[in-house]
Amino acid sequence: MSCFGSVVRLVSQAQLSCIRSKPLLQKICSAVSVATRRQHVATQMSAQEEKTKIPVSSHNEWDLLEEVIVGRAENACVPEFTTEVKANTYEKYWPFYQKYGGKPFPKKHIQKAVEEVEEMCSILQQEGVVVRRPDVVEWEKAFETPDFKSRGMYAAMPRDILIVIGNEIIEAPMAWRSRFFEYRAYRSLIKEYFTEGAKWTAAPKPLMSDELYDMNYPMHSVQDRHELAKKGQFVTTEFEPCFDAADFIRAGRDIFVQRSQVTNLMGIKWMERHLGPEYNLHQLTFKDPNPMHIDATFNIIGPGLVVANPDRPCNEMHLFKKAGWTVVEAPTPTRSDDLPLWMSSKWLSMNVLMLDEERVMCDKNEIPTMKMFEELGITTIPVDIQHANSLGGAFHCWTTDVRRRGELKSYF
Ligand code: ARG
Incomplete structure (x- = not known):
């Protein structure tokens, strides 16, 4: 309203x-x-x-959160097991993808995820945040463009597809074929924000033809991937710009990005030119065999405060030291293997959502991580979304902050 x-x-x-x-x-x-x-x-x-008071306004990851989009597990489908999906999933789950690719995720699991996310929404509301949801979409429906055929995936992770920079909401082009039409679930919301004054941009839609992918990307072992990532070789080529919004993380005038399996250099270039001289876009690299989405690797949680993944050290750490930032190492995740993580690592433990500088929504089961926040003087709001995690994200991924109270500043 x-x-x-x-x-x-x-x-x-x-x-x-x-x-x-x-x-x-x-x-x-x-x-x-x-x-x-x-x-x-x-x-x-x-x-x-x-x-x-434009409804869309957010400059960083920690100002007071006023309005947020929370994703949906409803109708979530397993992506078809294409090259770009294979390059980013753990071998352990390949048989799962072979069996379920293009079909809905197991029904009971999704039901639980839906309930968990409802609970997460009501906790956000109790904390004073306006919660918005994407439309319910039939993701299983097959579609065809002149370049490829696919089925959809989900609208579970708004962070992957939408990024707010100031008063502008940007739809990412994406890189997985199953995500080509994902923006459709958010169009009702985005049109509303546009009517109320937001700037609305859809980054150039990629063709996603075969040329966007290295069809021979050798991915038999983690070691192979380490070597390739080190050489800057990923499953996406430079055929055309592509990126997922979750490879970017914001700290006012400074925005950090990684070249990943889904974000290529042309995509980064597009964003840099689009944002113009008001912003500094910094490319970071990590020792990560499987980069996809920066927020379980390097999560900026306050002005000059980062939670960093000790398994994926940042090669440009000196820049942050020089800027006087505090970098805290995330504790080792404690999650058991009882529930699957079909699309991510256990480092979702550090994928938290800041409600402001002093309140963090985090995993109820990750006790060492909660302790870390308390030691930093940050109040934890523990929530359990373990089934929802199986779809590839925790609180940061499951949300896009639409409005945070604050101004554009420099912190770096
Ligand atoms: N690729 C990350 C990992 O496995 C997960 C990142 C999830 N983030 C997201 N925005 N979907 O650790």
Whole structure:
């Protein structure tokens, strides 16, 4: 709801009570003057509101969170087992992909995930955050473009596809064929934000023809992938720009990005040129055989405060030391193997959502991680989304912050 709308309503209520309590002539006079005043206030407010209250406004990962999009597990489908999917999944789950690719994830598991995410939403609401959800979409439906055929995946991870930079909401082009049409689940929301004043951009849609992928990408062992990643060789080529929004992480005027299995150099270049000189885009590299989405590797949680994955050291750490940032190593995850992680590592433990600088939504079961936050003076809001985690993300991935109260600043 726009604030402009609420101002108008407020004033008309005042007008109404005025009319009720006075004789006819006075009633008319005061109604006229209230109407004039109302118009005056409305114009005054609208100019002011336009500047300050566009529904989309977020500059970093930690300012006070006011509105958030939380993904959905409903109808989630396992992506077809194509090259780009294979390059990014653990061998242990390959038989699962062979069996379920293009079909829904196991029903009971999804039901549990749906319930967990509902609970997460109500906790966010209790913390004062407005929660919005994408549309329910039939992801299993087959589709065809002139370049390829596929079925969809899900709208579980808004972080992967949407990034808010200031008043602008950007739809990422994506790199997996199964995610080509994922933006459709968010269009109702985005149109609403656009109507209320947000800037809306869809990055160039890739063709996703065979040329975007290294079809011979050798991926038999983690060792192979380590070697290839070190050489800057990934499953996506430089045929055309592609990126997932989750390979970017924001700290005001400085935005950090990694070249990953789904974000190529052309994609990074597109973003850099699109953002222009107001922003500094820094490319980071990590010792990671499987880079895909930066937020379980290097999670910026405050002004000059990072939680870093000790298994995936950053090769540019000196830059952060020089800037006087504090880098805290994430504790080893404690998750058991009882529930599958079809699309990620256990490092989801560090994939937390900051509600402001002093409150963090994190995994109820990851005790060492919670302790780390408490030692940093950050209050934990523990939530259990273990089944939802199986779809490839924790609290940061499952959300896109639409509005955080704060201004554009430099921290780096
Ligand atoms: N690739 C990361 C890992 O396995 C998971 C990142 C998930 N993030 C996301 N935005 N979906 O550790």
